[in-house]
Amino acid sequence: MISSRSQFIELMEQGAIPVDKIGDALKATKVAPDGKTWRTFIDHFLLWLGGLALAFAVMFFIAYNWHAIGRFAKFGMVEGIVVLAIVAYCRFGGTSASGKVSLLVATICLGVLLAFFGQTYQTGADPWQLFFVWALLMLPWAIIGRFPAIWIVWVVLLNTSLVLYYQTFGGIFWLMSGSETGLLWLIFMLNTLLLAAWEVLAAPWHWLSERWALRLLATAGGVPLNCLVLQSIFADSDASFLPGLVWVIWMAAMYLVYRKTKPDLFMLAGCCLSGITVSVSFLGKYMLEYSSAGSFLFLSLVVIGMGTGAAFWLKKVHQECQS
Amino acid sequence: MSTQTEQVWETLRQAGLTEGAAPETGKLESPWYVKILLAFSGWLAAVFLLGFIGMGLGFVFESSGAAMIIGGMMIGGAFALLRISKNEFVEHLALAVSLAGQVLVVFALFDISSSDQEIAWLLLALLQLSLAVVMPNFVHRVFSSFVAAIAFTICLTYWGGYYVVGGMVMFLAALCWLHEFRYPRQMKRIQAIGYGLVLALILLKGTALFGYRTIGWLFSRDQPELWAGPWIGELLTGVVAIYVVWHLLQRYGQRISERITITALSGTILLCGVSMEVQGITVGMVIVLLGFAGANRVLVGLGVLSLLFYISFYYYLLDTTLLAKSQTLLIVGLVLLLLRWLMLTFIPANQEAKHV
Secondary structure, three states: OOOOOOHHHHHOOOOOOOOOHHHHHHHHHHOOOOHHHHHHHHHHHHHHHHHHHHHHHHHHHHOOHHHHHHHHHHHHHHHHHHHHHHHHHHHHHOOOOHHHHHHHHHHHHHHHHHHHHHHHHHHOOOHHHHHHHHHHHHHHHHHHHOOHHHHHHHHHHHHHHHHHHHHHHOOOEEEOOHHHHHHHHHHHHHHHHHHHHHHHHHHOOOOHHHHHHHHHHHHHHHHHHHHHHHHHHHHOOOOOOHHHHHHHHHHHHHHHHHHHHHHOOOHHHHHHHHHHHHHHHHHHHHHHHOOOOOHHHHHHHHHHHHHHHHHHHHHHHHHHOOO | OOHHHHHHHHHHHHHHOOOOOOOOOOOOOOHHHHOOOOHHHHHHHOOOOOHHHHOOOOOHHOOOHHHHHHHHHHHHHHHHHHHOOOOOHHHHHHEEEEEEHHHHHHHHHHHHHHOEEEEEHHHHHHHHHHHHHHOOHHHHHHHHHHHHHHHHHHHHOOOOHHHHHHHHHHHHHHHHHHHOOOHHHHHHHHHHHHHHHHHHHHHHHHHOOHHHHHHEEEOOOOOEEEEEEOOHHHHHHHHHHHHHHHHHHHOOOOOOOOHHHHHHHHHHHHHHHHHOOOOOOOHHHHHHHHHHHOHHHHHHHHHHHHHHHHHHHHHHOOOOOHHHHHHHHHHHHHHHHHHHHHHHHHHHHHHHHHOO
């Protein structure tokens, strides 16, 4: 969707477009899409939603564990769908929407097949193995697929298998603490590493540079780190300075990358939100110890001041990015 | 003025829709995440402000009359601040003061009408509705219209009409988005209310998915008798979906007898029919349609997210077996792909382009 919406609204707010010509202006600027754009959109929308509904239908059917149909028939059905989806991918080609939907349906059905295998033969495998093997086996499809949605599915599977592994064994590598803190560190490190790798690889492979995927990864890395910092602030004893130190480094890195190298307002807004939350929590812990009215008023003004500063700065950066 | 705005101006000038040089300065619309930041800081500041009132002016929470007066004064003060100043700090301050004032007023409302909770919810809905209209702040309007829709739903649930509210909210949201550019002076107001209603709609449909018992904790006295079942809700949703499609066809000058109109309307009716069981699919699709019609990425994103959410959570619905759900999804999926095939076959690309 190539949109001039914001610019159109800016002009409308100034009264620069005559009222009787708004309808035509909407069409001229493509804020109101033309017939061709509508057709492509409906085509893609029906295809994606239809494909997902069919993949979910297979998933629900296998999950029901219907005894009227034998296990070989079920295996045959799911395997048949996977093969059919891959044939469809080869037929439509990787660049078309139909090809991408086929590959995603194949990926989802592959997971259903693995789950059904585990359920039928009671292999004794841990749940994390299902998601890990799924992520491993779908990797070639993600590589040939060359579209962000399939890679995000891979990232979700990797995160899920990591969480389940940690819950099963109470730790991983040197992070054998078994506590919630260890898990938060792991999720932060995994998603931050993936974000860094994604950003680096997006330079040669432009199809990776879709902002929504990068923003999702940054959020998946930033949220656990913020939880760690808040935990260390509100911990009664044994407060560690490590989360705070890592948070400062992370904020500085985010600023350098998304302000100086690759301007991205979403990332900067996220950092501002994180900055307000952490600073107010830190101040709140010490100022609200004696619950005085003045402390509450002071904190309220601090939040308003920081919010104002953040909004002012972000608007300035936004103006810069647009000019 | 930004380069992109200058380009848009040039496009308009070349189309003969504007004349002369581009306007000098303009206020660029903030992206949605900057508005979320504003809403978050306003909410957090309001929490501390309430803490200050609770600690310093304890009597306010002991008397509903005092809470009502102080709360009302705070809302009035916030309105005056927003009217007088366009300063960033004052805007944040006013938002926080208004939110804290609203909490005091709500506290007083529920304290006064302890035995008639539905009246309190109705009054809250009316208060938020008026704030959504009069408060000259985008984030405030989104928040107020969202709360107004939720409060009105709860009020109507007391009167047994829980399942009809979704359709009503969806209709109002559709009206806002279909006519967002119709009244230039009211554009921002309409858009803010539209966002609030869409957010409320997504939440309401999410709770409806699990049955109205999800909000049953609100009804401490007795469970209200519902006179409208879930199917009425889905029927209303379907009617609104048909209205939206019809309106969009009209916008592009399509007559009822034309192939595009017949295909689009019959496709919508068929889709609404088969997705009666998977609640939320029609709602999600309508939000996506409304968003695309105005090149509104935020609305399209909200629609897509709600669709993914509704289909995923359909798994946990306890009323039907997984086998029945699987059959329903199979039919929905096949109908969607059939509709796509029909569109590609019966509406050739050049015909669509010719009409618009």
